[in-house]
Amino acid sequence: MSKIIVSETVSLDGFFEGPNKEINWHVVDEEFIKYAEDMLNSVKTILFGRLTYELMANYWQKDFVIKNDPIVAGKMNNLPKIVFSRTLSTVEWNNSRLVKEISAEEVSRAKQQSAGDMVILGSGILVSTLAKLGLIDEYRIIVTPVILGNGNPLFRDIDEKLTLKLLKARALKSGNVILYYQPDNK
DSSP states (O other): OOOEEEEEEEETTSEEEOTTSOOTTOOOOHHHHHHHHHHHHHOSEEEEEHHHHHHHHHHHTSHHHHHHSHHHHHHHHHSOEEEEOSSOSOOOSTTEEEESSOOHHHHHHHHHHOSSOEEEESOHHHHHHHHHTTOOOEEEEEEESOOOSSSEESSOSOOSOOOEEEEEEEEOTTSOEEEEEEETTO
16 A cells, blocks of 8 residues: 655744735755655655645646656656645646545545645645545655744644654755654554
8 A cells, every 4th residue: 555745844943924924934945855766766646735735736737847857847747746725716737636535445445546746735624634544654854944933834724642753864964854743553
């Protein structure tokens, strides 16, 4: 069965986006891009919530993005995508499939049917919901050396402690640190 991996950039104070959903504080350099390429090469499906799906679809299909970042753009545009949304009626981005409800059954079925691992990018509500359901197999948290002071936390409405086991840590020259965690019960 495939794994669900969360790959998320957060500030030192735990926000995955600023108060206006901005991510211009991310530190992206060659090492970060190499991490993104390797991660996208290792998965077979991307999972999105509605808002992240709309933002990513708008960004990665632009000509200048495809020209400037052809490897990541190629993966983002061509990998199969599952979009969880109650409000969207269709999804137009290449290889996208719409799922109306986040349910343990639907996600478990997707894990069984996937040809390989799946990754969640952005999509804080989806991350929190799947974490509460115990369906995330690995967390790759990229801590960026910035304190935002305000923003949207990655984990919301988690009402029970989730214990994680550190698998490895990788410091990048930029100051980013990638922390690889697995739920302690896996």
